[in-house]
Amino acid sequence: MKVKKGIPLIDQHDKNGFYGGKFGGNYVAETLKKPIDDLSKLFDKCRKDKKFLKERDDLYENYVGSPTRFFKLQNLTDHLGGAQIYAKMVSDANGGAHKIYNAITHAMLCKKAKKKYICTDTGAGYNGKMFSMVAKKFGLGCKVFMGTRDIERQKPNCDAIRKNGAEIVPVTSGSRTLVDAVSECIRYWVSNCDKVHMGIGSLVGPNIFVKICGWSTAQISRELKVQLEDEFGEIPNKLKLINCVGGGSSAYGFWSEFFDYNKKHIELIGVEAGGPKNSKLHAAPLSKNSKIGILHGAAAYCVQDNDGQISETESCSSGLDYPSCSPIHCFLKDVGRARYTVATDEEAFSAYKLVTELEEISPSLEPAHSFAEAIKIAPKLDESNIIVVNSCGDSLKDRDIIKKRLGNYIR
Amino acid sequence: MKSQISLAFEKCKRENRPALLTYTVAGDNSKKKSLEILKSISQYADIVEIGFPFNAPTADGPQIQNSTYRALKNGFKLKDAFQIVKNYKKSRNAKPCILMGYYQMVYSYGENKFVKKCKQAGVNGLIIVDLPWPDNKKFAKLCRKNSITFVQLISPTTSKERMKKIIRDSHDLNYLISMLSTTGGKLKVSPKRILKNYFKIKRINKSKNMVIGFGITNKTIGSFKKADGLVVGSALCKGISDSIKNRQNPVIKLNKMVKVLKNKII
Ligand SMILES: Cc1ncc(COP(=O)(O)O)c(C=O)c1O
Numbered sequence: 189m190k191v192k193k194g195i196p197l198i199d200q201h202d203k204n205g206f207y208g209g210k211f212g213g214n215y216v217a218e219t220l221k222k223p224i225d226d227l228s229k230l231f232d233k234c235r236k237d238k239k240f241l242k243e244r245d246d247l248y249e250n251y252v253g254s255p256t257r258f259f260k261l262q263n264l265t266d267h268l269g270g271a272q273i274y275a276k277m278v279s280d281a282n283g284g285a286h287k288i289y290n291a292i293t294h295a296m297l298c299k300k301a302k303k304k305y306i307c308t309d310t311g312a313g314y315n316g317k318m319f320s321m322v323a324k325k326f327g328l329g330c331k332v333f334m335g336t337r338d339i340e341r342q343k344p345n346c347d348a349i350r351k352n353g354a355e356i357v358p359v360t361s362g363s364r365t366l367v368d369a370v371s372e373c374i375r376y377w378v379s380n381c382d383k384v385h386m387g388i389g390s391l392v393g394p395n396i397f398v399k400i401c402g403w404s405t406a407q408i409s410r411e412l413k414v415q416l417e418d419e420f421g422e423i424p425n426k427l428k429l430i431n432c433v434g435g436g437s438s439a440y441g442f443w444s445e446f447f448d449y450n451k452k453h454i455e456l457i458g459v460e461a462g463g464p465k466n467s468k469l470h471a472a473p474l475s476k477n478s479k480i481g482i483l484h485g486a487a488a489y490c491v492q493d494n495d496g497q498i499s500e501t502e503s504c505s506s507g508l509d510y511p512s513c514s515p516i517h518c519f520l521k522d523v524g525r526a527r528y529t530v531a532t533d534e535e536a537f538s539a540y541k542l543v544t545e546l547e548e549i550s551p552s553l554e555p556a557h558s559f560a561e562a563i564k565i566a567p568k569l570d571e572s573n574i575i576v577v578n579s580c581g582d583s584l585k586d587r588d589i590i591k592k593r594l595g596n597y598i599r
Numbered sequence: 600m601k602s603q604i605s606l607a608f609e610k611c612k613r614e615n616r617p618a619l620l621t622y623t624v625a626g627d628n629s630k631k632k633s634l635e636i637l638k639s640i641s642q643y644a645d646i647v648e649i650g651f652p653f654n655a656p657t658a659d660g661p662q663i664q665n666s667t668y669r670a671l672k673n674g675f676k677l678k679d680a681f682q683i684v685k686n687y688k689k690s691r692n693a694k695p696c697i698l699m700g701y702y703q704m705v706y707s708y709g710e711n712k713f714v715k716k717c718k719q720a721g722v723n724g725l726i727i728v729d730l731p732w733p734d735n736k737k738f739a740k741l742c743r744k745n746s747i748t749f750v751q752l753i754s755p756t757t758s759k760e761r762m763k764k765i766i767r768d769s770h771d772l773n774y775l776i777s778m779l780s781t782t783g784g785k786l787k788v789s790p791k792r793i794l795k796n797y798f799k800i801k802r803i804n805k806s807k808n809m810v811i812g813f814g815i816t817n818k819t820i821g822s823f824k825k826a827d828g829l830v831v832g833s834a835l836c837k838g839i840s841d842s843i844k845n846r847q848n849p850v851i852k853l854n855k856m857v858k859v860l861k862n863k864i865i
Contacts, residue, residue: 204734215702215729217658219779222756361664362654374657379780381756482703483655485729495676496707497654 190523193448197440197516198402205395208522212486212515214394220374223381228396230300235403244296248407251325252288255411256280258419258576263546268566271428271573274419275549276412278438283318284582285552286438287389289404291318294387295326297400305329305384309373311338311366311434312507312554313345313585315389320354330354331384333373337364338506345585363500366434366510370484390435391514394485398515405441408578413445416576424574425453428565431578432557433458433474433528434507436514438580443526451525458517459557461503462530469502471509474521474528483512489521504533504589505553507581531560537593539563540583550599552581553589603695603723604748605771607645608808608827616865617824618645620810621857622699622832624663625649625680626670627839632849633670634683636839639854641692643861648726648830651680651700658728660783662833665840677704681720688721697724697750705730710738714745724748724772732765743770750774753800753809755788766803773809774830775800783833786814790822797826817856821863831860 189208192200206212216224234240248254257277265273278286291308298306306328310316316332323330332349336358339346349356357376362368370388377386388397391405416423429446431439439458446454460472470476473489481490483498490512491499503509520526531539536553539560544550551559558577566575583590584599591597601609611618621644627633637647652667652675659667684696698717705713705727717725725747730738732751739749751769753762754776766773775797778788793811801809811823812830823829835853842852 214731214734216731217728217754218731218752219658219754219756219776221731221754221761222758361668367655371655371657375659375781378658379784382779479707482701482706482729484657487706492703492707496704497671498703 191447191525196403196406197444197447198399201395207515207519210480211488211518212395212398214485215482215487216394216485217378219378220381223377224394224396226301227297230297231396231400234297234300240296244292247292248289252281252292254407255415258412258415261547264543267546268563270567270571271565271569271575272571273562273566274574274576275579276408276442276576277549278408278578278580279551279582283314283321284584285314285318286405286408286441286580287315287318288321289407289441290389290401290437291315291322291387293400293404294319294385295322295328298328298385299326301385303383303385305331306387307331307333307373307376307384308387309333309366309369309389311335311369311509312505312552312581313338313342313349314507314581316354316356317345317348319387320349320352323354324352331357331376333357333359333369333376335359335364335366335369338366338369341589342506342585344587365501366506367498367501374484391437391440391516392435392484392486392488392512398486401437402440402444402516405437406444408438408441409443409445412442412576423449423454426573427453428455428457428573428575429578430457430459430558430561430575432508432554432580433460433513433517434471434510434554436517438578440514440516442578447525456520456526457561458526458528459561460528460530461505461508461557462532463502465532465534467502469500470530471501471503471511472530473511473513474517475530481512486515488512488515488518504536504593505557507554508557529561531557535560540590541594549579550583551579552583553586554581555579602746602748602771604646605808607695611645611828617826618810618828619643619857619861619864620646620648620828620830621835622648622650622830623835623839623853624666624670625651625683626673626675627666627836628669628843628849629673630675630679630683634686635850636853637683637687638690638692639850640857641690641694642854643857644694646695646697646828648697648699648832649680649684651677651698651704653701653704655703656701658781660781660833662783662836662840666836677708681716684720684722695723696721697726698722699726700728702727702730710741714741714747717747718745722747724750726750726752726774732768736768739768739770748772752776755779755796762800763803766807769807771807773807775809775811777811777813777815780813782813784814786819790819794823794825817859817863820860824864829864
């Protein structure tokens with residue numbers, strides 16, 4: 189089992205959709221076999237179609253706004269006194285996070301499939317917001333499935349979704365978070381797959397959804413590669429790319445150009461949600477060595493109990509609060525190409541505090557987990573090391589949580 | 600040797616009626632009650648389907664989800680499902696029994712160990728909702744080796760080509776999903792159209808039994824008498840929910856409901 193060079197990682201699955209022979213697949217109800225097959229064929233065709241690609245690139249340039257900025261965090265670097273720290277400001281993207289890339293592809297595919305409706309899941313509300321934006325732009329009806337716990341804690345994004353004319357469908361089952369939202373969204377698709385296109389909000393789900401998502405967010409690392417060469421004249425030879433991992437869509441997008449490099453040259457570090465410091469609950473199946481489980485159509489490391497039931501998770505960041513993860517990250521973990529670790533809620537909040545005090549940026553609580561790892565490792569490294577953090581979300585959506593936790597929220 | 604499931608269908612054919620298959624969830628609303636319910640409804644049911652709960656089901660409607668969460672809240676463990684079947688099979692009216700659930704539970708338990716446990720408990724058939732053909736080939740073979748019928752599902756979206764392959768690889772029983780829906784949806788297609796599709800599929804191999812499920816209630820069941828068998832699930836799960844709400848005994852309530860269903864198809 190190893191990463192093949194020169195082939196996009198999303199395409200390194202076997203004929204049954206498994207990466208490394210055991211992660212991923214298509215564990216779906218019979219009803220979804222045909223819609224998934226249709227979508228796979230459509231996607232294969234479109235990704236080779238020059239017109240489709242041009243339309244996408246135009247949207248990235250003029251609608252998302254590319255490239256998102258890349259710059260040095262000089263104050264943070266000086267403060268920590270070790271490795272040089274840079275940020276890739278993916279939160280510059282229209283809507284405020286990386287979820288826009290995947291949403292655009294899905295809206296384009298929905299149009300190509302001649303469907304008038306689109307549905308998706310959301311945790312942090314960003315994916316829902318981006319789908320509501322593209323639905324409006326493309327003239328599609330849009331339903332967003334969201335756990336009621338997340339509806340309570342991510343109000344600004346919910347307001348945006350509704351303002352764009354999409355419907356939020358509250359999900360009250362289970363832990364009332366992302367895991368239940370995805371289940372409900374898939375159930376809705378089972379009943380309405382003849383008329384509705386489904387997009388999954390991360391690098392998870394049946395194989396085709398993993399592929400579409402990774403293909404879309406890959407834009408991030410195409411930009412980064414150019415920006416690194418501009419800044420350093422070459423790809424720096426001690427580079428560390430730090431990204432938070434919920435489902436793993438932003439991490440894949442951030443890393444996709446760099447899998448072929450030696451890990452001593454470019455180290456890929458994924459940060460999962462460790463949850464509150466004193467809680468047994470977490471959302472870190474990769475770092476905490478969870479067993480493989482079958483959730484939402486794919487086999488992947490998954491937080492579960494001894495009886496196979498999916499466990500509750502806990503994290504201050506809705507976007508990372510998911511018990512499973514992408515089959516691709518399971519594969520990267522097992523082959524040792526990426527390293528996965530956790531940051532606790534406490535560490536994420538203090539990272540947020542430090543970064544916003546020192547720099548003119550304001551990452552949401554998901555990338556605050558990535559900054560927490562950067563803050564941990566930077567002082568131990570010398571300045572020949574370059575750390576780049578994907579600041580993949582804007583803090584505005586976490587306004588209320590931050591205010592409650594830190595006493596104030598300043599922008 | 601013919602399976603008990605096939606024998607049950609033969610008996611119904613001799614009586615010139617479809618088989619009645621019930622679906623209830625193991626452990627709903629308690630281990631003890633779910634066993635009592637099974638024993639009681641077996642007075643009228645020909646085959647009992649028993650769901651083993653999983654907390655992230657992607658094809659169940661609200662009624663079955665309610666049953667599932669109720670069972671889990673009451674501390675249900677997978678081993679209880681095997682125990683319930685084992686005890687049920689010792690009862691006087693015991694009918695062939697099909698366990699139904701999601702692949703995560705099987706995977707986490709271990710395929711071999713799961714099938715062995717099923718065999719020991721007396722399970723006659725298995726439906727794994729999210730293990731479609733051809734991914735189920737290996738597991739279906741394992742079931743066959745242990746004399747357990749692996750039931751294949753066919754849906755309105757299944758292409759003709761695919762159907763042929765599914766039926767070719769199927770054991771003695773297949774399950775036609777009546778419409779695009781999770782379980783328990785309102786019947787959004789006319790029974791006439793569902794039956795037309797049903798007989799078209801039957802023609803692929805007449806010797807294999809095929810039941811129809813999803814959206815079947817006491818209101819609609821009478822229109823499907825020509826099928827080999829009919830599955831009623833969500834309506835029964837709702838019956839349990841209702842009886843709990845109204846502080847009635849779910850055993851008595853379900854017995855009555857299944858009696859009504861049976862009367863509509865004889
Ligand atoms: C800002 C932000 N970052 C990260 C994530 C985690 O998702 P993923 O791991 O797919 O990037 C989310 C998910 O909602 C998010 O909104």
